[in-house]
Amino acid sequence: MYFFLQIALSGIATGAIYGLIAVGYSLTFMTTKALNFALGMWVMFGGMLTYSLNVQYGIHPLIVLPIVIVTLFAFGLVAERFSVYPFLRAGSDVWVMSTLAVGFLMIDLAEIIWGRNPTPVPPFLGKNPVYIGSVSILPQQLLIIAAACVVFLGLDFFYRRTLLGKAFRAVAHSSDVSSLMGINTRRVEAMSYAVAAALAGIAGFLVVPLTLAEPQLGTVLGLKAFAIAIIAGLAAPRGILICGLFYGAFEGLVSGYLYTGIRDILGFTIMIVALYLRPEGIFGKPQEERA
């Protein structure tokens, strides 16, 4: 039982990271039907920035966090303006490539700025494990699970209770009608991209003490998060969190009871099967035809 609980809990902690990143895909998809395919690299950027501010300049994590959020939000606005908007306006799908291009640009820049050697960032709440019964978990992992829940509750509140959030949903439903109703759809589109970037920044901030600060830190995380966003349904943010937690636990259990080598094979196979059976995702609502 200890074995099961320990690996499931460690897996859930990893899953919370996936969920946190995956929701970023959902944000932009809902408003523009476009995705930032390089979200993993934005996670890396947030993580590296955290490393710089916290380790190199000794700034307290609580001050680092808002700086990371604001910086990535701003970068998100700029990147959207130059790498997504021009193509969306032209009705082209080139954003698939251009968002990735921005991501690879970020990796190369990060290598120039920070070098390639993996460097540690101390966990914000110390490195002594917390025990729940006999099962141990790192405070940083608890922090990530908690943060994931807070972010999702926050998003829920944002979508349902705030004017901008309602505008997001309206644009998600129909950009043209929203525009006619006086919503600045252009602004909503840009904002959704920037909010997704900021969320990726938060994920990077939280995850970097568990991984190591290095330019490759987000690439695979971003890919796995994408799989989760697809399995859950790009239009179902809450489903993404649940799916992320389950996917993390699933990974841990496969490694534990079967064999590490087949873990990703199983994971991505599930993604393909899920896409085939429910193209809109497990939690997504089938899209009705729009006039």
Added chain:
Amino acid sequence: MSLRTYMKWLTAAVAVGSLVAIGGAHAQEPIKLGFAGALSGPASFVGTEIRRGAEIAVDEINAKGGVKGRKLILISRDDEHNPVKTVAQYRELIEREKVVGMLGASNSASMLAVAPIVNDTLKVPVICPATDATEITENEAMKQGRDNYLFRVGMYGTGQANFMVDTMVKKFGHKKVGLLTWTGGWGVTGRGELQRRLKENGLAPVSDETFDNNDTDMTPQIIKLKDAGAESILNYALVRENTFVVKTKEKLSNGTPYVSAWGIAGPAFWKAAGTSAEGVLTSTTVTIDGPQTPERTAFINEYRKRHNEEMSAAVFAVGAYDAVYLFKTAMEKNGFEPDKIRAGLENISEFKGLVKHFKRPVFTKDRHNAVTEEDMIMTRWTDGKLLEVKFDDKGPYVELDASTKKYIDKATMKLM
């Protein structure tokens, strides 16, 4: 003397003089050594250390008058860790630049690609300080009894696995050994080698775990190893993965002794893992921490002076330094023809190098690995330093400094 006779003599004198001058110029023409390896990209630290180590040796030799009066120069190329480029650069350096000896590249794949070409057509001796794939030196040419141009002063795969297993089984008395290896290239080879050596010792791994490149949490693997009763865990992985392993072990309060192949035998590991790395063992050929010979100390100081930083992978720098001196020794004995240098390398009966003082032939026709299992060392990460583990009647110990000896508890690897 008539004017005509005088002119004759003068012409003759000028002719002789210019011949001498040509001869002199020939004597002054430098001897070229080549290096193609990663000088950019993630593995650039390997190539950089090789080049830096070799440069120190070249400059030292030149300052003392060169080899038989001729200066050495080192020509380096960046192969970007890409075997296709390595092959092209070997051709360019040997055919156009006429280098007479090469320093091995930074990755085994490059050397495996280069080896048959070097032995079949290029025929210039290569000494590898870094790459550890066994087949680089134990290649087709050697098996067929032809001239083999590939030599090695670094670690080699089979030997390292033998050394790791034998040390744990025979010297530490651990009969229950678990494996934890990476599912990628180096890890797969290493896993096979460790399994083979355990079998040769009449043992099998009590648990044989693997991990993926992207695993940051190794909880399932560590628990399974512990449940299987592993007395020590042997591993093939690099800095990143080893960091995640030791952090996971710490999280689970797991104290099982942990032994890695030489991927973490440099300060990058301590930098990444910090105190979680305390007590981790790694096999290697050289460590520059702890008490050192005067020659090593001089080298370390020279490196610091030139680059204003510590070595990131001393094994490669030290190996490359020795490789250049091995070339020098062979050239002094046999001249500058590449084939003669190759023969000369097989005929060095004693060599006082930085890797170690070889009191037997460095290479023989059948053995092109300078460092054998007997020369490898086990080291222990101790408060940020990689200290050699030595053995006496009372058991394994490390020397914190010249006068402080600390014994190691075999069951936990903790200092007593």
